[in-house]
Amino acid sequence: MKNQTAHGELIKADMMHLKMAQALNKQWKRQLHYVELILNDIMMLLMNKILLFFLIILTGCGKAEITDFSDTACETIVFIPYDGVTNEEIASYKDSFKKLLDSNFPDNKYQFIIEAPQILPSTCLNDFKTRLRADRVVDYMPLKPHYIFIGVTKSDISLPLHGSKDYGILGLAPHRGKCIVSTYRIRNKQLTYKIIMHEFLHTRGLRHCPNENCIMQDAKGHIKFDKMKVICDSCKEHYKRKKSKLE
């Protein structure tokens, strides 16, 4: 009996220890949970600080770029490769064009963008569906203030011109903010940049030039690349006057 009672007491004591242990365990768990929460808070705070630090750096860079643009009244020249012109080809045309532009107008502040290659829709074809109608291509091209879009295509482009309904041409710039150039009739493709410069200067308001060595000469159906040597002084002056008016 005594033994049994003692055993009962022992069980009671064990139960009490167990309950106490469970209570302690719960308390520990609760406390650990609090510690976890506090650690989480600290981590969040640190992460926010780090994020804020990078945001400040990024915003700082962005702001610097934007300030640059407004300070210099920068315009953007966008090259669009159409119908088979590759990224490499357009990049090389752009580089040669930029070199010529920089050497003639060292204080120009253009920014350059090259778009991904694009296919022109069938609405840009001529009525015979044999070539691209240059004016329809230019109409299709984008237009945006402070941007000059230069489209380059490998397809032949034409216009109703010189008594022909479908007269093949090298380029067209009927609009201030955009022009199209075709490499189709250019034997040495590396000279394409000269036609690009000719059309680009049209977009800046320049007309044809009587100087036979000037890039702005009128091809009159027979383009002479070897004669398109310079942008003559008169055209340069004209460009600077027109450009200052545009700004």
Ligand SMILES: [Zn+2]
């Ligand atoms: Zn012209």
Ligand SMILES: [Zn+2]
């Ligand atoms: Zn000239």
